[in-house]
Amino acid sequence: MMNAILSSFGASERIARKARSRWLPEGRRGPMPWIIAIILFLTILSAAAALGLGHALSQMRGELAGGYTIQLVEADAAKRDAQVEALKGFLNEDANIEHFDVVPRAQLQKQLEPWIGGALAQDELPIPALIDVTVKQGTGQQQITTMTKAIRQAAPSARVDAHQSYLAPVEETMRVMMWLAVALVVLMIFVTGAVVTLAMRSAHETHRPTIDIMHLLGATDIQVARLFQRRMAFDALFGGAVALAAALPLLWLLGNRINAAQSELMGMMTLPLFYWGIIVMIPIAGVLYAVLVARLTVQRTLERSL
Amino acid sequence: MSGIIEFENIGLRYGADTDILSDISFSLLTGGFYFLTGASGAGKTSLLKLLYLAQRPSRGVLKLFGEDVVMMHRDRLPGFRRRIGVVFQDFRLVPHLSAYDNIALPLRLSGMDEFELAGPVEEMLGWVGLGARADALPAALSGGEQQRIAIARAVISRPDILVADEPTGNVDPEMAKRLLGLFEALNRLGTTIVIATHDLPLISMVPQAQLMRLDKGRLIDPTGSLRYPPGQAQSGHEEGRALGKPG
Numbered sequence: 001m002m003n004a005i006l007s008s009f010g011a012s013e014r015i016a017r018k019a020r021s022r023w024l025p026e027g028r029r030g031p032m033p034w035i036i037a038i039i040l041f042l043t044i045l046s047a048a049a050a051l052g053l054g055h056a057l058s059q060m061r062g063e064l065a066g067g068y069t070i071q072l073v074e075a076d077a078a079k080r081d082a083q084v085e086a087l088k089g090f091l092n093e094d095a096n097i098e099h100f101d102v103v104p105r106a107q108l109q110k111q112l113e114p115w116i117g118g119a120l121a122q123d124e125l126p127i128p129a130l131i132d133v134t135v136k137q138g139t140g141q142q143q144i145t146t147m148t149k150a151i152r153q154a155a156p157s158a159r160v161d162a163h164q165s166y167l168a169p170v171e172e173t174m175r176v177m178m179w180l181a182v183a184l185v186v187l188m189i190f191v192t193g194a195v196v197t198l199a200m201r202s203a204h205e206t207h208r209p210t211i212d213i214m215h216l217l218g219a220t221d222i223q224v225a226r227l228f229q230r231r232m233a234f235d236a237l238f239g240g241a242v243a244l245a246a247a248l249p250l251l252w253l254l255g256n257r258i259n260a261a262q263s264e265l266m267g268m269m270t271l272p273l274f275y276w277g278i279i280v281m282i283p284i285a286g287v288l289y290a291v292l293v294a295r296l297t298v299q300r301t302l303e304r305s306l
Numbered sequence: 307m308s309g310i311i312e313f314e315n316i317g318l319r320y321g322a323d324t325d326i327l328s329d330i331s332f333s334l335l336t337g338g339f340y341f342l343t344g345a346s347g348a349g350k351t352s353l354l355k356l357l358y359l360a361q362r363p364s365r366g367v368l369k370l371f372g373e374d375v376v377m378m379h380r381d382r383l384p385g386f387r388r389r390i391g392v393v394f395q396d397f398r399l400v401p402h403l404s405a406y407d408n409i410a411l412p413l414r415l416s417g418m419d420e421f422e423l424a425g426p427v428e429e430m431l432g433w434v435g436l437g438a439r440a441d442a443l444p445a446a447l448s449g450g451e452q453q454r455i456a457i458a459r460a461v462i463s464r465p466d467i468l469v470a471d472e473p474t475g476n477v478d479p480e481m482a483k484r485l486l487g488l489f490e491a492l493n494r495l496g497t498t499i500v501i502a503t504h505d506l507p508l509i510s511m512v513p514q515a516q517l518m519r520l521d522k523g524r525l526i527d528p529t530g531s532l533r534y535p536p537g538q539a540q541s542g543h544e545e546g547r548a549l550g551k552p553g
Contacts, residue, residue, distance in 0.1 A: 022402070022403060023400070025402040209398075210402075212398075213398050214400075215384075215387070216358060216359075216398075217387065217388075217392075217411055217459075218384045218385070218412065218415050218416065219384060221381075306359070306361065
C-alpha cells in the first residue's frame with residue numbers, strides 16, 4: 001500500500017534516478033565547467049558583436065537606401081541658381097522621386113564655418129548648391145542611371161552621389177567585422193565540440209572497468225551514454241550560468257557607453273529586445289549542444305567495444 | 307530438453323597468436339548442470355567469456371537460446387546478457403557501489419522498480435550471509451564476502467544461464483557447500499549452470515552434473531555426450547557426419 005502511494009508520487013523514480021546517478025563515481029568536477037563557462041562567455045560576446053553589427057548594417061542600409069545628393073558645382077551664382085530651378089522642375093515631374101530638398105545656402109555656410117570662418121561674405125566664395133533627393137522604394141538601377149543622365153542634361157554642372165557610396169568603406173569594415181564575429185561563434189562551436197569530445201573520451205577511459213561490468217550485466221549503450229550525458233549537462237549548465245552572469249552586465253555596460261557616445265552610427269549597434277532574447281538563448285543552446293555531443297561521443301566510443 | 311548453448315567448431319585467437327581455443331563443439335541443454343575443468347591456461351576463462359558474450363569467437367558458430375550470436379548486431383546483445391548471470395573470477399564488483407547496490411545493479415539495469423527490487427536484494431544479502439554489510443563498499447569486504455556478493459549479483463535476476471568462474475575459490479568449505487546449494491536450487495528452477503572450477507570435491511557434490519574438460523584449448527569429450535546430448539542426438543549426429551566429424 002505504502003509502496004503504491006509512494007510510487008504514485010514518483011518517489012520510486014526519484015530513488016531510481018538517484019541510484020542510477022551513483023553508477024559512475026561522482027568525484028571532483030574538474031575544470032570542465034569553467035572551460036565551458038569561458039567558451040560560452042566568448043561565444044556570447046562574439047554573438048552580441050555579430051548581432052549588433054548586423055543590426056547596425058541593416059539600419060544603415062535602410063536609412064541610406066534611395067538617398068542621393070545632387071551637387072551643382074557652378075561658380076557663377078546666377079547660372080547655379082538657374083540650374084537649381086531647372087532641376088526642381090525636373091524633379092517635381094519625375095515619377096521615381098519620393099521627395100527632394102534644396103539645402104539652404106545658410107545651412108551650407110554654417111557647416112563650412114569651422115573651416116573657412118564666418119567672416120567671409122556670402123558670395124565671396126562659390127559654394128556648390130546641394131539638393132537632397134530620395135527616390136521611391138523599388139526604383140531600379142536602370143531607372144537611376146536614366147534619371148542621372150536626365151539631371152545632367154538639365155544641369156550640366158550637376159554631380160549625383162548615392163548616400164550609400166559615402167559610407168561604403170565604413171559599411172564594408174562593419175561587414176568584415178560582423179563576419180569575423182560570426183566566424184568566432186562558429187569557431188567556438190567547434191571548440192566546444194572538441195572539448196566535450198575529448199572530455200567524454202577521457203571520462204570513458206577512466207570509467208571503463210565500471211562500464212565493462214555494466215555492459216556484461218546487460219546495460220545498453222543508451223543507458224551508459226545517459227550517465228555521461230547527465231554529468232555533461234550539469235557541467236554545461238554551470239558553465240552556461242556563469243558565462244551569462246558575466247556577459248550580460250558587460251554587454252549592458254558596453255551598450256551604455258555606446259549610447260553615451262551619442263554617435264548616430266554607434267547608436268545603430270544598440271541591440272533591440274529580440275536580440276537580447278537570442279543572447280540569453282546562447283547558453284541554453286550551448287548546454288543542449290554539449291549534451292548532444294557527449295551522448296554521440298560516448299555512443300560512438302561504446303560501438304567500438306562488444 | 308533443448309540446446310540452450312551450442313558451440314560448433316569454435317576457435318578463438320588473439321591477433322596473430324596461436325589459438326586459445328580450437329574446434330570446440332558442444333551443446334548444453336536447458337536446465338543442465340555442467341562443470342568445466344582443465345589445467346590453468348587450458349582456456350576455461352576464454353570459453354566462459356564466449357559464453358557470457360564478453361568476446362566473439364574468431365571462427366565457428368555460437369548459438370545462445372537458439373540464435374547465432376557471432377554475427378548478431380551488438381544492439382541485441384544486452385537482451386541476451388540479461389538472461390545470463392555471471393560470477394567473474396575476479397568478482398568485478400563496482401568499487402564505488404555498496405554491497406546492496408552491486409547486487410541491485412542487474413535489476414536496475416533491467417528497469418525494475420526500486421520498491422520491487424528492495425525485497426529480493428535484501429533477501430539475497432541475507433542468503434549469502436551479508437545482510438549486516440549491505441552498505442559496505444567492496445574494498446571493505448573480505449575476498450570471500452566479495453565473492454558472495456558477486457554470486458548474489460549473478461543470481462538475483464534468476465538468469466536462464468548461470469556462468470561462474472571459480473565461484474567458491476575464496477570461501478570456506480561450509481560456505482562453498484551453501485553456495486552450491488544455491489546453484490542447485492536455481493538449477494531446479496530451470497537455470498542452466500556452467501561452473502569452471504578446479505575444486506574436485508565440489509564437482510563430486512553434484513552427481514547429476516556433467517563434466518567438460520579442456521586441455522590446451524581443446525575440449526575433451528570422449529563419449530560425445532556434450533557434442534550430441536540426448537535431446538539433440540539425431541540432428542547432431544547427422545550434422546556431425548555431414549561435417550565429416552565422428553558421430
